[in-house]
Amino acid sequence: MVNAEGVHKRFGRLEVLKGITLQVMPGEVMCLLGPSGSGKSTFLRCINHLEKINSGRLSVDGELVGYRQMGAKLHELREAEVARKRSEIGMVFQNFNLFPHMTAEQNVTCAPMRVKKLPRDDAAARSRELLDRVGLAGKVDTYPSQLSGGQQQRVAIARALAMDPKLMLFDEPTSALDPELVGEVLGVMQQLARDGMTMVVVTHEMGFAREVADSVVFMDAGVVVESGRPADVLNNPREERTRAFLSKVL
Amino acid sequence: MPSDEVTHAEGRPEDIRAVPVRRPGRWVAAAVVLVIAVAIVRSVVTNPHFEWSVVGHYMFDERVLEGLRVTIELTVIAMAIGIVLGLLLAVMRLSPNPLVSGGSWLYIWFFRGTPVLVQLLFWYNIAALYPKIGLGIPFGPAFVHPNANTLITPFTAAILGLGLNEGAYMAEITRAGIISVPEGQADAARSLGMTRLQTMRRIVLPQAMRVIIPPTGNETISMLKTTSLVSVIAVADLLYAVQNIYSTNFKTIPLLIVASIWYIVCTSVLYVGQYYLERYYGRGSSTERQGPLVERVLRGVLSFRRGGEHSRPGAGEHR
Ligand SMILES: Nc1ncnc2c1ncn2[C@@H]1O[C@H](COP(=O)(O)OP(=O)(O)OP(=O)(O)O)[C@@H](O)[C@H]1O
Ligand SMILES: [Mg+2]
Numbered sequence A: 001m002v003n004a005e006g007v008h009k010r011f012g013r014l015e016v017l018k019g020i021t022l023q024v025m026p027g028e029v030m031c032l033l034g035p036s037g038s039g040k041s042t043f044l045r046c047i048n049h050l051e052k053i054n055s056g057r058l059s060v061d062g063e064l065v066g067y068r069q070m071g072a073k074l075h076e077l078r079e080a081e082v083a084r085k086r087s088e089i090g091m092v093f094q095n096f097n098l099f100p101h102m103t104a105e106q107n108v109t110c111a112p113m114r115v116k117k118l119p120r121d122d123a124a125a126r127s128r129e130l131l132d133r134v135g136l137a138g139k140v141d142t143y144p145s146q147l148s149g150g151q152q153q154r155v156a157i158a159r160a161l162a163m164d165p166k167l168m169l170f171d172e173p174t175s176a177l178d179p180e181l182v183g184e185v186l187g188v189m190q191q192l193a194r195d196g197m198t199m200v201v202v203t204h205e206m207g208f209a210r211e212v213a214d215s216v217v218f219m220d221a222g223v224v225v226e227s228g229r230p231a232d233v234l235n236n237p238r239e240e241r242t243r244a245f246l247s248k249v250l
Numbered sequence B: 001m002p003s004d005e006v007t008h009a010e011g012r013p014e015d016i017r018a019v020p021v022r023r024p025g026r027w028v029a030a031a032v033v034l035v036i037a038v039a040i041v042r043s044v045v046t047n048p049h050f051e052w053s054v055v056g057h058y059m060f061d062e063r064v065l066e067g068l069r070v071t072i073e074l075t076v077i078a079m080a081i082g083i084v085l086g087l088l089l090a091v092m093r094l095s096p097n098p099l100v101s102g103g104s105w106l107y108i109w110f111f112r113g114t115p116v117l118v119q120l121l122f123w124y125n126i127a128a129l130y131p132k133i134g135l136g137i138p139f140g141p142a143f144v145h146p147n148a149n150t151l152i153t154p155f156t157a158a159i160l161g162l163g164l165n166e167g168a169y170m171a172e173i174t175r176a177g178i179i180s181v182p183e184g185q186a187d188a189a190r191s192l193g194m195t196r197l198q199t200m201r202r203i204v205l206p207q208a209m210r211v212i213i214p215p216t217g218n219e220t221i222s223m224l225k226t227t228s229l230v231s232v233i234a235v236a237d238l239l240y241a242v243q244n245i246y247s248t249n250f251k252t253i254p255l256l257i258v259a260s261i262w263y264i265v266c267t268s269v270l271y272v273g274q275y276y277l278e279r280y281y282g283r284g285s286s287t288e289r290q291g292p293l294v295e296r297v298l299r300g301v302l303s304f305r306r307g308g309e310h311s312r313p314g315a316g317e318h319r
Helices: A040-047 A079-086 A104-114 A120-133 A149-161 A179-194 A206-212 A230-235 A240-249 B024-046 B052-059 B062-093 B098-113 B116-124 B154-179 B183-191 B196-233 B238-249 B252-281 B293-305
Strands: A002-011 A014-024 A029-033 A055-060 A067-070 A073-076 A089-092 A167-171 A198-202 A215-220 A223-228 B142-144
Touching (some): A206 A230, B098 B154, B183 B196
Parallel strands (some): A029 A198, A089 A167
Antiparallel strands (some): A002 A014
16 A cells, blocks of 8 residues: 655755655554654655655555656656545644634535535535544534544544545554543544554554554664564564663553 | 632632722822813813814715715725735745745835835826836737826725735735644645645635734724825825815814714724624634623623723733
């Protein structure tokens, strides 16, 4: 589903990604771990082209991200094409980024109506179904400011799901939550994984990585240090850097 | 608001009832203000030079009302131009293309840097600069070229001068509003597949409105009064109308009062309009549950009487 080969990303002179190579299979749940500043968020943002990569190859579902290959040359995609590709990839942010001027339902229906041109009634019906699925059937008409953090993040997940994405990216979805609210969000994500969604999850929740993830990738300073099955990487890390990191977060 | 928290529920520990600190200074200050106010009102009412009967006579004079209509029309059109132009310039200013943002910067620099009165006079005298204004291919042949003097009437000169100048100010206000919206909002919108334009229109601007509207209200009120400048280029606005009348009957002061009353009536109407707009765009924010204007004013007055910290009755409230 996601195929990265030697992905490099620079911000000015700062090289943040120094050749990331990894694969995510359809239906796979991959957890990305790593210390702060290691480039996890940047890599996720590259996957849906919120950031442009400087070199390497990055493709989603067999198609290059942001470019089209014609012969030996790469052509940049037009904005509308990039937008259409993005609409197939859901993204959930650390601080929710719900639209504060819209109710929960409007947050969920907005993109399907504007991007997919879905009729209002269909979008509303689908939104109720999704809000129900994340356990927020009663909060349809509530504004984000009146929801708890956990509820906001679940609305954000429903909002991303409303576009029927084939891939979901989660950037530390529970890091901004009070400890007692973490469970409700992880529960929704676990259910999503069971339903067969392909997911890339940046998280510090080792329990989630261990139980839900199919693979774990440990990143540090812009490179993949170690990857493999959760049990292997988390219990018997081969690399010293992984061991040092795990001893701090566990 | 602190004063709302004073509840007397049964079964709760009794609220503290302390003798408030005496504030003799406040009473003295209030007395001084009161005396001054009474003196002013008395002199205004009794001074025969105000000629209140003349004021009443001209209040609804046809020429005055016609001038008022022109003033309102100028305000509405110039603000409309200013807002649209401001939005365009703000978006241009934030463009990654340096030529586009530079053009916007230059415009703002020029129109903010020169007095609006000078700009009005320029437009009024544009015929001296460009006797013929052509419509056609740039640097190529023109298809129509009407006379500048017939195209730029005093009224169009006024509209151009006020509107183009306002655009520069509205651009800065709008830009401040746009950059006040957290970047994560645009990230979220774009990750859902919205284009830059959709993101701006559906997500960023509606939120920017909360920041844009209060200063825009100020601008509108200010514009209403700035329109009085157009009397120098012979546009028959409210001020021009009363000047015309008092130049023949010499009732200068009463007629200026007539104009002032109309200006203050209009600005008061704008205040109320602004309040409701702010409430609309404040939806979803935590300070939204406020009663209607009257209720809030009353609440403000009450909390002052109780001697509490008369905190401002709500966010986004103007003086
Ligand atoms: N837009 C940007 N411009 C310049 N530098 C940036 C930008 N975004 C990120 N960086 C830098 O890139 C590096 C990696 O950032 P990134 O957010 O990807 O780290 P992270 O692994 O997600 O860390 P965290 O766990 O703290 O979220 C950091 O040093 C950061 O300062
Ligand atoms: Mg991050």
